Amino acid sequence: MTRRAGWLAVLGLVGLSGPVAAQAPTPTLDKIKERGEIVIGHRPAAPPFSFAEGSAPATGYTVEVCKYIAEHVKAALKRPDIKTRYVPVDPSNGIPLVQNGTIDMECAGTGNTLERQKVVAFTYNIYIGPGTLILARHDVKGVADLKGKSVTVQQGTVQQKMLADLDRESKLGIRVVSAKDVAENVMLLDTGRADALINDKVTILPFLARLADPAAYHWLDDWNAPVVLPVSIDINRSDDGFRTMANEAIVAMIKSGEFEKNYDRWFRVPPYDLEMTKAMRQFMVEPTDKGV
Amino acid sequence: MFDFSFLTAPASLSFGESNLELILSGWKASVLAFLAAMALALLLGIPVGVFRTVPRPGLLRRAAGCFVELFRNVPMLVQLFLWFFVLPELLPRSAGNWLKRDLPDPEFWTLAAALGFFMSARVAEIVRAGLQSLPRGQREASLAIGFREVHVYVLILLPQVLRIVFPPLTTEFANCFKATAIGLTIGYIELTQRTREISEQTFRTFEIFLVATLVYMLSIFTITMLLQAAERALRLPGLAPRTAGH
Structure with a gap:
């Protein structure tokens, strides 16, 4: 009896997952018109790109760009009645939800990589920042001092690969301590479980103020990230019409000056105070959806 | 519909291991944590269950009661965080630093301890109920x-x-095996964490979670079969509980 129940459970699983994966994706624009809503995937806690603040369901640098795109789509389709719905996503389910059409745009700090381009499409890149850095205690003067030390890295990020490569190439024998999110990444350094952390600078900055003693750490200046990921908005691959419309919206946003205003609103304030990078200025002149 | 060819392809975060090998290494980590936690749970749970039933109320019985209430009533995830993040700060500095920096595989031992103590409270209650079911005579x-x-x-x-x-x-053994997945919250790279990693790297979310589901089901099926075989082998003639369907 238990055996039969087991097999039924297996059949049930296959049966449930079958239709979802087999369904041919509907072009995004048709779906938006039909349902009368645009679905934005956002992160509850990924400042400054996408986060919840006060009573607003979602805000942040990328979310504001997405709202601009949504307005543009409404105007282009001549459907002012179309509503915007917000669905919270996390780094591991954002892309699958774009793939299966649950959300129309993933509005977070998603890096535009060639690997990801195999499964989703990207709009024009909207941001490129200072990139990955290593934050270490003062007794670690440079990369060479990391020999035999523990370094904490956030699970599922590109930094995992960077750290593995650095360890292998420089034969450092680093002990990798993995953290499930940014807060834990910082906490592992702060509580002394790790001597250094590796993560995106912009991701780490808002958390630095929460350290017990921020002055006890410094950015290692003898290491540069091999790649800096441009941030973009990922959308369904099957829909060139929607992508073209979103790209038009981004160009219109740049031309109207809204784009730079949006940048200043999120990045020219503490704790960031970051000038727009040269690479990002270049995006504004020559928009591109190139990934790395 | 499904494409499983990524399983044999080299994983992008590893050094030449395939995705399937990563899944197996995650499975091995889950099994090790399960064995360590269950050994601790039995070692602690049986005596605590016995102390819960000693005839005269006293310090022993009350202490055993407190132990069970403490470890059974606090969510497992909270306990794991207390063990991992709070305990080293409460201990004297040198002991705390040893836990944080010198203990080899701190994630493994923390998970084994947290899960072991949590499960021991449940084992204790089962043992107590068993003892109380015997005739007082x-x-x-x-x-x-x-x-x-x-x-x-x-x-x-x-x-x-x-x-x-x-x-x-x-x-409880089956629950314990599934509960090893909480290890990923403190960075213990077990089966569920490996599955998520592969899902993030290959975007074959449905396929890899289907594989993980099968691995979990087969593992627990094996545990159940082994325990049932042990139960049959140890059964005393005349004392066997009669169950329908056997």
Whole structure:
């Protein structure tokens, strides 16, 4: 009896997952018109790109760009009645939800990589920042001092690969301590479980103020990230019409000056105070959806 | 519909291992944590369960009661965080630093301890219920013919109880195996974490979670079969609980 129940459970699983994966994706624009809503995937806690603040369901640098795109789509389709719905996503389910059409745009700090381009499409890149850095205690003067030390890295990020490569190439024998999110990444350094952390600078900055003693750490200046990921908005691959419309919206946003205003609103304030990078200025002149 | 060819392809974060090998290494980590936690749970749970039933109320019985309430009523995830992040800060500095920096595989030992203590409270309750299900006359008769209290437990009661608690214990073993997945919150790279990693790297979310589901089901099926075989082998003639369908 238990055996039969087991097999039924297996059949049930296959049966449930079958239709979802087999369904041919509907072009995004048709779906938006039909349902009368645009679905934005956002992160509850990924400042400054996408986060919840006060009573607003979602805000942040990328979310504001997405709202601009949504307005543009409404105007282009001549459907002012179309509503915007917000669905919270996390780094591991954002892309699958774009793939299966649950959300129309993933509005977070998603890096535009060639690997990801195999499964989703990207709009024009909207941001490129200072990139990955290593934050270490003062007794670690440079990369060479990391020999035999523990370094904490956030699970599922590109930094995992960077750290593995650095360890292998420089034969450092680093002990990798993995953290499930940014807060834990910082906490592992702060509580002394790790001597250094590796993560995106912009991701780490808002958390630095929460350290017990921020002055006890410094950015290692003898290491540069091999790649800096441009941030973009990922959308369904099957829909060139929607992508073209979103790209038009981004160009219109740049031309109207809204784009730079949006940048200043999120990045020219503490704790960031970051000038727009040269690479990002270049995006504004020559928009591109190139990934790395 | 499904494409499983990514399983044999080299994983992008590893050095030449395939995705399937990563899944297997995650499975091995889950099994090790399960074995360590369950060993600790039995080692602690059985004596605590016994102390819960000692005839006269006293310090021992009350301490055992507190132990069970403490480890059973606090969510497992909270306990894991307390063990991992709070305990080292409460200990004297040198001991805390040893836990944080010098203990090899701190994630593994923390998970084993947290899960072991949590499961031990549940094992203790099962053992207590088993002891209380035996006729009171057994204890009284044993005491009457001159057994000491400790011998009543070791020679008379426990040999029966450890046989009758097999079915509920099997459920706890299965729960414990599934619960090893919380290890990923402190950076222990086990089966679920490997699955998520591969999902993030290959975007074959449905396929890899289907594989993980099968691995979990097969593992727990194996645990159940082994325990049922042990139960049959240890069964005493005449004392076997009669269950329908056997």
